[in-house]
Amino acid sequence: MNVSYQQAAEFLLQSDDFVILCHQNPDGDTLGSGYALWNALTNLGKRAVIRCSDPVPHKLRHVTAGYREEPFEPKTVVSVDIADEQLFGEGISEYLSKVDLAVDHHASHAFFAKRVLLEPDAAANCEIICQLIRELGAPFTPQIAACLYTGMATDTGCFKFSNTTPRTHRLAAEMMEAGCDYAAISRAIFDAKSAGEFAIEREALNSLEVHFGGKAALIVLTQDMYRRCGVTEAEADGLSGLPRKLEGVEVGIAIKERGPGEYKISMRSAEYVNVSELCRVFGGGGHLRAAGCSINGTLDEVKTLILGAVGRVLEETV
């Protein structure tokens, strides 16, 4: 059942002993939503805990400031920024089919909860949480502002993606006025890099190859490079977007060694190549402009296979 902001707020005000669920592999929007709501409910004198299948990434740890847990028997389950129960993950599977209120902004929302507060035009779920907290009559503390700013900034790629709206900017302005340290938050989530991340980026740039008259670019990341730079595969994952940033590149390819003779390939396209289809040839898939697949073989074999497929598609679409 779809509910309005007022109905969602009334439900929260009448309930207590909350479990707030965030999606697996959590990003700034699900965590910002969850921790903002935790702060708002706690400030209203209610009890709440947050549950997520995976830990809070290092760059987002500021959203957890002030968080604490007391033991209590959960009575009310709220999910934030979760489009589908498949995104619960193992760690919170006990709450499957038990969500009392889902707050979400995905157009693909699967309506798994008793009540759904859905606004698919919101750039970030945190925009909805912002309005919901206003409706609850809870004060916008600096910590709540920090959580909500984090979600809005991350889900819009720092206000750059085409989902950003004038409302996103105006709410960001309000969060700044509510006292969040947006500059420190932005540095942490967008700019700050460890020495290892700098080192692996340099190595990735050194591996950059350009093919097909500049229409494709490729980098290689190996286990040796991760070891040498002291980074995890997850920390290096953002580099998958690097080859497509080269001007004129339609297909950006990152070949990432998983183990001996095992490679994961990430592909990004700029404007017209369907990389999801391209990756399906190798048993993979994904989105139109961002997809992946796995191939076993030597690095040279993998490169030849991938470049062959990319070359054919680029030729067809010229």
Added chain:
Amino acid sequence: MNVSYQQAAEFLLQSDDFVILCHQNPDGDTLGSGYALWNALTNLGKRAVIRCSDPVPHKLRHVTAGYREEPFEPKTVVSVDIADEQLFGEGISEYLSKVDLAVDHHASHAFFAKRVLLEPDAAANCEIICQLIRELGAPFTPQIAACLYTGMATDTGCFKFSNTTPRTHRLAAEMMEAGCDYAAISRAIFDAKSAGEFAIEREALNSLEVHFGGKAALIVLTQDMYRRCGVTEAEADGLSGLPRKLEGVEVGIAIKERGPGEYKISMRSAEYVNVSELCRVFGGGGHLRAAGCSINGTLDEVKTLILGAVGRVLEETV
């Protein structure tokens, strides 16, 4: 003489045949200011040209859309985002001591013009131009919005730097409503990189030095590197922000060779060092968290001088 928005607008409305001056090595804010003002004045039926010592960088070329020049005898000189006549450069030196109105947001403004519209709290000079255009009663066309958005986004590092204010976000929202293609602009100015820019970034990463227990980081950019990578100084200018991105760094330093024995230093701080004061020691200036100066000598001499000054400040502020 300081003038108000109303006085500046009255002066512009009473004048005609404008030369609009942008600073050398132009960035998004000086060009966004200049081209927005050109559009506004032209839409009011006036004649204007834009002059700058250096060409418009490739990724900012969208601000020039619709720009055209007719021959006329210039009568009124307006400078935008120029703190000091030293930033005119050779190409516009004929206008030295001839500026009728300077519109600027640098706290270090040198008051070289007959009239000065100065707002040092503005994150971007484009915020001032925005208010000035409102005062002129000129319409906010999509092209003017694109110019002003460009200046606000670039001077705040995409709304991330601590100079960003709630007003910056609210004006960005207004520019979006006025019809600028902010997503395409953001891709062009923040994400797309030429092969030369990739190459110079790699060289800059190779030059990275860390000092004072990780509190300062430094890169060097030389004319040799520009030549080797096939980029202009302006195209490499964005790299000034790179050293501060290293986690734990308070002061990021970029030493940029301008000519034999001539260096320009860009400094950025994260949280507490006043780099404007730091640069003033060497005859430079700028903003609290982003400033610059020029020093002549060998690279080693320049490095020693700068690191000495940075080390002293870091010691004092511990």
